[in-house]
Amino acid sequence: MKNVITITAGHSNTDPGACNGLSREADIAADMRNMVAHYLKTAGVEVRTDGEGKRNLSLSQAVTLIKNSAVAVEFHCNSVSDKRATGVEALASSNHKTISQKLCKAVADEMAIPLRGDKGWKPENAGFHHRLAYVSNGGIILELFFISNDDELAIWYAKKWLIARAVAQVLIGVAND
Numbered sequence: 609m610k611n612v613i614t615i616t617a618g619h620s621n622t623d624p625g626a627c628n629g630l631s632r633e634a635d636i637a638a639d640m641r642n643m644v645a646h647y648l649k650t651a652g653v654e655v656r657t658d659g660e661g662k663r664n665l666s667l668s669q670a671v672t673l674i675k676n677s678a679v680a681v682e683f684h685c686n687s688v689s690d691k692r693a694t695g696v697e698a699l700a701s702s703n704h705k706t707i708s709q710k711l712c713k714a715v716a717d718e719m720a721i722p723l724r725g726d727k728g729w730k731p732e733n734a735g736f737h738h739r740l741a742y743v744s745n746g747g748i749i750l751e752l753f754f755i756s757n758d759d760e761l762a763i764w765y766a767k768k769w770l771i772a773r774a775v776a777q778v779l780i781g782v783a784n785d
């Protein structure tokens with residue numbers, strides 16, 4: 609089971625997360641999960657998810673998927689009142705620092721946005737989100753970009769398949785390691 613990749617969508621069908629206009633964090637997270645899952649399956653990687661399509665299970669259910677996977681990543685967007693805030697970051701324990709930095713670099717290069725924290729990595733207590741159960745159970749929370757930043761949100765819609773492919777390539781590397 610060591611090469612199973614788990615990818616889950618932040619928030620849930622009952623919790624939209626952060627919003628900007630009509631865009632909702634939970635929808636972006638599910639979209640990202642679905643696209644990354646597509647690329648992983650195409651590459652022959654065994655993948656676990658917290659739903660397909662618009663289905664997005666709760667955090668407590670997502671956490672149960674982490675065990676026995678090579679890596680588990682949950683997708684989120686950052687959001688703050690200052691609309692200029694920018695960049696990608698991953699919240700994870702220090703044993704996932706290197707993979708967190710690779711995931712962040714993939715997003716940063718594709719979107720042309722900055723790396724936050726230590727080349728993208730931040731310790732689990734540094735985030736705006738307090739869904740640390742995912743991190744304390746061995747997962748990585750990937751805050752793709754700021755949904756509150758109109759420019760970053762526009763880049764997401766323009767390039768989301770490319771962003772998903774870049775992230776999937778990092779995960780395929782882990783699965784085949």
Ligand SMILES: [Zn+2]
Pocket residue numbers: 618619625626633684685737
């Ligand atoms: Zn979130």
